[in-house]
Amino acid sequence: MTSYALISDLSFLxxxxxxTQRKIITLALHDAGIQQIEFCSTIEETLQTLxxxxxxxxxxxxxxxxxxxxxxxxxxxxxxxxxxQCFMLISSERNKAHLEHLKQSGVLAIxxxxxxxxxxxxxxxxxxxxxxxEDLDLELFDPRTLRVLVAxxxxxxxxxxxxxxxxxxxxxxxxxxxxKEAIETLEANxxxxxxxxxxxxxxxxxxxxxxxxMNPDLAHIPILMVSSNAEDSQLANITQEGVDAVCGKPFxxxxxxxxxxxxxx
Numbered sequence: 001m002t003s004y005a006l007i008s009d010l011s012f013l014x015x016x017x018x019x020t021q022r023k024i025i026t027l028a029l030h031d032a033g034i035q036q037i038e039f040c041s042t043i044e045e046t047l048q049t050l051x052x053x054x055x056x057x058x059x060x061x062x063x064x065x066x067x068x069x070x071x072x073x074x075x076x077x078x079x080x081x082x083x084x085q086c087f088m089l090i091s092s093e094r095n096k097a098h099l100e101h102l103k104q105s106g107v108l109a110i111x112x113x114x115x116x117x118x119x120x121x122x123x124x125x126x127x128x129x130x131x132x133x134e135d136l137d138l139e140l141f142d143p144r145t146l147r148v149l150v151a152x153x154x155x156x157x158x159x160x161x162x163x164x165x166x167x168x169x170x171x172x173x174x175x176x177x178x179x180k181e182a183i184e185t186l187e188a189n190x191x192x193x194x195x196x197x198x199x200x201x202x203x204x205x206x207x208x209x210x211x212x213x214m215n216p217d218l219a220h221i222p223i224l225m226v227s228s229n230a231e232d233s234q235l236a237n238i239t240q241e242g243v244d245a246v247c248g249k250p251f252x253x254x255x256x257x258x259x260x261x262x263x264x265x
Contacts, residue, residue, distance in 0.1 A: 012029060013059070014029075059089075089107055129167065135169030136168040147191045148173045148192065150196075151179060152177070157249070161226065179208030191221055194208075196226070247259055
């Protein structure tokens, strides 16, 4: 079965109170190959739909009659039945601070209004990556035995990173809430890969990287850094300071898959 055939099988739930925006987004989704689309206008309606017929992807506006996308994603992520739900935001919101919570909550994409059709199609394919779950193709490792430490102060981000790694066949995952806890865990256990956030309390990602590279027992471990500010010039130079790769939040499984294949092979 080709990927395009699979894309047509995906089901989407569009949470958008504006009838005009519904029509615009629906037309764009049809153009991307999506035919199965349900609609909701409020958080309450969305949660009821998720309980009965969970879709492959929820696409939501930022501002809804009974709350915001932040409120919706919090209720989705704190419910064991929906915590792994794929989620995407389409919004005219430009304030980075207002988008930070969604970035940390593990959304597949944040698209502006008006959005680029190419970016929408990338988000659709990212959804497909989650649904298909294909093991990472590595020369030196079996992904099912790969030992990974994820360091991130956000519980939602840790859960999303873990889910993304699971789709690649990686199951042996340990967690740390900051760099200090990560070092303690690294000294007590053996790992093949470190995935760390940049901004963390106690010890941030850069300080964690420095500590790992200065320790002869740990210096060999590859490090993938993820950050919601991956475009900043400060992060652009971090690969020269011991990090093997940098990935932005939100991230697509295919991007993470390619980065891991490069640094682990």
